[in-house]
Amino acid sequence: MSEAAPRYQFGDISRVLEALVAADGTAAHAYANRASMGVVRDAQLPLPDLADAATYVSLLHGRHPGVIDYAATRSTDNAARRWLIDAADAFAAERAYLAQVTVAAGPAPSTAGQADCETAVSQQRHALDTLAQSDRRGCAMGAAMALVLDWRAMRHVLDMVAIRAGLEPQPCSLPDRAATLDVARAIGGDDGIDRAIQFGARQLLAQHRGLWDLLGARAAVRAKAG
Template identity: 60%
Template sequence: MDSILMALVEADGTAAQPHVQSLCADAGNHGARPLAALADAAHYLCLLHGRFPGVVDHAATRSTDNAARKWLLQVCEAFADERATLTRVSVALGPVPSTSGQNNCDSAVLQQRHALEMLSQSDRRGCAMGAALTLVLDWVGVRHLLDRAAIRAGIEPSKCALPSVEDTLSVARAIAIDEASARAIQFGARQLLNQHRGLWALMQARASIRTTEG
C-alpha cells in the first residue's frame, strides 16, 4: 500500500504539476507576473484547504483504526498551523490578481472543496483515511511552494510539524488490513489528487489568461 500511495503522489501530486514547478522556479523573480501567480495560488489554496474542519479533521472523526489514532492527532494539530501559514502567506503576497472569469473560478474551487468534504466524510472504511494520508504526503509539494512564496513575500517560512513521509506510509500499511480497505484507501488517494490536479490546472489557465490580457 505504501508504495502505491507514493507512486500516485509522485505521478499526479502537486510537485509533479508543471504550473507548480514553474511557480517554484520563478518565485525569486521580482517581476509583477510571478508575484501575481503566487498570490493566485495562495488564495485558492486557502479557499480549498484554509477552513476548519478540513480533510484531516473529518477523517479523524470517521476513523476507527487504533493504528491511525496518534497520527491523526498529530496531523490535526499540525494542520491548524498549516492553515495559519496559508493565511499569513496569502495576506503577505497581496490581493488576488484580476482575471477574467473570476466568479467562475471561485465557484469551481468551492465545488472542489465540497467534493473533498464529501470524500473525507465517507462512511466507506479507508476512504477518508486515504484522502488524509495522501493530503499529508502531497503537502510536501504544497509546502515547498508555500515556503518559496513566503520568501518572495519577505517573511520567514515556518516549520512544518506534519508527520514525516515515513510515519505516514507506516500508518497506511497498518490500516490496509484487507483488500477492501486497501481499495478504499486508494480511492480516497486518487480522488484527493484529482482535486489538487484540477486546482493547478485552473491556476495555470488563469495565468495564461492574464498573459493574454497583457
C-alpha cells in the same frame, strides 16, 4: 489524472500510495513546479501569480474543519489514532501559516472569469469534504494520507510565496513520509480497505491537480490579456 499512475496491487498499499503521489501529485504538475522555483529567476512566476496560488490554496484548504479533521471523526483504526491527532494539530498550524502568507502576498489578481473560478474551487472543497466524511472504511484515511504526503510539495510553493512577499518560512510539523506510509501499512492489508484508501488518495490528488490546472489557466488568461 496521469496515465502513468500505478494500478492497484493487493498487499502493497503504502507503495501504491507513495507512487500515486509521485505520479499525480503537486510535484508532478508543470505549473506547480514553476511556482516553486526560487533560484532560477527567469523561470519564476510573477508575484501576482504566486499571490493567486496562495489565495486559491487557501480557498481549498484554509477552512476548518478540513480533510484531516473529518477523517479523524470517521476512522476507527487504533493504528491511525496518534497519526490523526498529530496531523490535525499540525495542519491547524499550516492553516495559520497559509493565512499569513496569503495576506502578505496580497489579493489575487483580477482575472476574467473570476466568479466562475471561485465557484469551481468551492465545488472542489465540497468534493473533498464529502470524500473525507465517507463511511467507506479507508476512504477518508486515504484522502488524509495523500494530503499529508502531497502537502510537502504544496508547502514548497507557499514557502516561495512567503519569501517573495518578505516573510520567513515557518517549519512544517506534519507527520513525515515514513510515519504516514507506516500508518498506511498498519491499516491496510485487506483488499476492500486497500481499494478504499487508494480511491480516497486518487480523488484528493485529482482535486489538487484540478487546482493547479485552474491556476495555470488563470495565469495564461492574464498573460494574454496583458
